[in-house]
Amino acid sequence: MTSHAWINLAYLAASMLFIVAFKQMSGPRTAVRGNAIGAAGMAIAILAACFDPKVTGAVAAEGAWPLILIGVAAAIGGSIGATMALRYPMTGMPQMVALLNGFGGAASALVAGAELASTIASSRGETPDPAAIASLAPWSQFAIATALTGLIGGVTLFGSLVAFGKLEELKQFKKAWTDPRRHWINATLAVALVGLLIAVCVKPDQALFFWLLVAVGSVLGCTLTLPIGGADMPVVICLLNSYSGLAAAAAGFVIDNSVLVIAGSLVGASGLILTAIMCDAMNRSLVGVLFGGLGTTAVADSDEVYAGKIKSAGAEEIAMILEGADRVVIVPGYGLAVAQAQHAVRELSDVLEARGCQVEYAIHPVAGRMPGHMNVLLAEADVPYEKLREMDDINPAFAETDVAIVIGANDVVNPSARTDPSSPIAGMPILDVDKARTVVVVKRSLSPGFAGIPNPLFAADNTLMYFADGKKAILDLTTAIQSS
Amino acid sequence: MPTMLATLLADTAALPAGGEDAFSRFVRLLTVFLLAMWVGFEVITKVPQRLHTPLTSGSNAISGVTAVGALVATASLASTAGTVLGFLATTLAMINVVGGFVVTARMLQMFNPKKK
Numbered sequence: 001m002t003s004h005a006w007i008n009l010a011y012l013a014a015s016m017l018f019i020v021a022f023k024q025m026s027g028p029r030t031a032v033r034g035n036a037i038g039a040a041g042m043a044i045a046i047l048a049a050c051f052d053p054k055v056t057g058a059v060a061a062e063g064a065w066p067l068i069l070i071g072v073a074a075a076i077g078g079s080i081g082a083t084m085a086l087r088y089p090m091t092g093m094p095q096m097v098a099l100l101n102g103f104g105g106a107a108s109a110l111v112a113g114a115e116l117a118s119t120i121a122s123s124r125g126e127t128p129d130p131a132a133i134a135s136l137a138p139w140s141q142f143a144i145a146t147a148l149t150g151l152i153g154g155v156t157l158f159g160s161l162v163a164f165g166k167l168e169e170l171k172q173f174k175k176a177w178t179d180p181r182r183h184w185i186n187a188t189l190a191v192a193l194v195g196l197l198i199a200v201c202v203k204p205d206q207a208l209f210f211w212l213l214v215a216v217g218s219v220l221g222c223t224l225t226l227p228i229g230g231a232d233m234p235v236v237i238c239l240l241n242s243y244s245g246l247a248a249a250a251a252g253f254v255i256d257n258s259v260l261v262i263a264g265s266l267v268g269a270s271g272l273i274l275t276a277i278m279c280d281a282m283n284r285s286l287v288g289v290l291f292g293g294l295g296t297t298a299v300a301d302s303d304e305v306y307a308g309k310i311k312s313a314g315a316e317e318i319a320m321i322l323e324g325a326d327r328v329v330i331v332p333g334y335g336l337a338v339a340q341a342q343h344a345v346r347e348l349s350d351v352l353e354a355r356g357c358q359v360e361y362a363i364h365p366v367a368g369r370m371p372g373h374m375n376v377l378l379a380e381a382d383v384p385y386e387k388l389r390e391m392d393d394i395n396p397a398f399a400e401t402d403v404a405i406v407i408g409a410n411d412v413v414n415p416s417a418r419t420d421p422s423s424p425i426a427g428m429p430i431l432d433v434d435k436a437r438t439v440v441v442v443k444r445s446l447s448p449g450f451a452g453i454p455n456p457l458f459a460a461d462n463t464l465m466y467f468a469d470g471k472k473a474i475l476d477l478t479t480a481i482q483s484s
Numbered sequence: 485m486p487t488m489l490a491t492l493l494a495d496t497a498a499l500p501a502g503g504e505d506a507f508s509r510f511v512r513l514l515t516v517f518l519l520a521m522w523v524g525f526e527v528i529t530k531v532p533q534r535l536h537t538p539l540t541s542g543s544n545a546i547s548g549v550t551a552v553g554a555l556v557a558t559a560s561l562a563s564t565a566g567t568v569l570g571f572l573a574t575t576l577a578m579i580n581v582v583g584g585f586v587v588t589a590r591m592l593q594m595f596n597p598k599k600k
Binding site: 027241 | 520523536537544555557589596
């Protein structure tokens with residue numbers, strides 16, 4: 001077999017390992033192995049790339065230089081990546097993932113740019129390479145794939161950077177960009193993009209068109225992500241994840257490499273599925289999330305809903321109710337992450353369980369800022385995996401629940417989704433906490449959630465409002481139960 | 485089902501590259517692309533919601549496979565611009581690869597507290 005065949009075989013092995021890695025992600029224990037298998041696949045693919053005929057040719061001509069170059073780049077990248085991964089707090093996972101997505105997209109766009117520059121260079125000069133000239137023919141696979149990689153890569157990088165800024169709650173990104181002219185701006189950008197896509201495909205030997213395309217794609221990445229609010233972030237993260245995969249797959253078409261195409265499309269598919277799951281969990285269409293923004297209803301409604309019906313309680317009163325409870329369900333939301341209350345919640349469950357009470361956690365699919373966000377936070381606080389229950393699984397059990405404790409969640413427990421067809425969140429699947437015997441809502445104030453609508457749950461007969469910061473509230477509650 | 489698809493995928497990806505015209509090369513890659521998407525859909529729909537964050541960060545790491553292209557673009561020294569851009573691409577892709585796998589491992593470790 002030629003060395004070329006060996007390299008392809010190694011790429012094939014890597015691709016198979018990636019598929020197995022995804023398959024092993026179906027359980028928490030096998031997932032550890034899956035992650036290691038994925039990393040092994042990546043190591044094989046990267047090692048095989050070092051034996052690519054182009055690389056060995058350069059080594060034969062120039063000595064060890066090319067290998068030193070990639071070694072340095074890999075060492076810089078690897079150490080930055082490892083430091084980020086080890087240092088970043090678990091509450092910041094959404095930002096971290098957004099940033100890594102962006103880097104992946106940018107890398108793919110740069111690969112396309114590098115290939116384009118090199119191909120243009122070798123199609124000129126004294127001994128033009130016929131293969132390079134063929135690649136630069138109008139509408140060649142190379143030309144189309146290069147254009148698409150640059151476009152998707154640019155959108156991914158800047159979309160991810162904006163998402164990072166929003167999730168990190170940087171001042172500049174605090175307010176969603178809701179200028180009504182944005183649709184016109186986006187439409188203009190889209191027209192420019194189509195024009196530039198065609199320009200790159202027709203004249204691939206003009207690198208300027210490619211870089212213009214990347215630049216306009218980057219602007220579009222910003223303008224598409226800026227209007228999107230916090231609660232819609234899970235959808236954006238999934239979509240960007242999918243894009244980073246598709247950019248890698250497109251780069252695979254540029255350099256004719258099946259491992260890039262396979263791994264890229266696996267990631268692309270994964271991101272698309274998660275996007276669909278997130279949209280379903282909010283009963284909204286993808287187009288609605290990306291371009292719509294939620295319709296805001298009159299805020300005056302809230303007085304009518306809440307007037308005179310809000311019952312608030314302190315730690316002692318709630319502790320007494322909890323002491324008599326046999327079954328407690330804790331419902332966390334993004335507020336739990338903000339208040340960093342995951343460890344406090346875990347301590348409260350320990351105290352309750354020591355008294356013979358059964359404690360479980362109800363996790364809404366879009367609670368938090370990325371898919372599965374709450375699960376990661378609670379796992380960090382050593383809450384056993386088995387106690388984290390999914391929505392469909394736990395909803396029937398609320399009727400037999402003595403106390404449901406809602407911490408930092410709002411829209412995902414709003415019963416108007418079920419009862420009021422005119423509500424902006426009508427039809428969104430929610431956690432049926434209102435069916436529990438007593439509902440305790442830990443919240444700083446009656447301010448509305450992301451949807452901007454009042455929550456009739458707060459005014460329900462069986463609801464007690466516990467106005468306090470999430471972490472302090474839970475700590476006080478734990479102390480109150482212990483001291484009784 | 486995924487196993488069967490995986491075998492089919494393996495056969496397609498391993499077709500000889502020599503002597504193809506440009507269009508059949510494109511069709512070969514397109515076949516690989518579509519089959520891999522299908523395998524992806526089959527496998528990923530089975531991942532439970534509770535593991536969606538590790539799935540996102542793990543698949544994120546795998547999208548760093550573009551490092552393969554970045555390495556070749558850098559080390560082939562085909563043009564100055566290509567080498568510089570390739571160097572940048574390799575750095576970014578390696579951040580993505582190493583960061584993604586390490587953070588996923590860190591997260592999964594928390595889901596299995598006994599292993600701490």
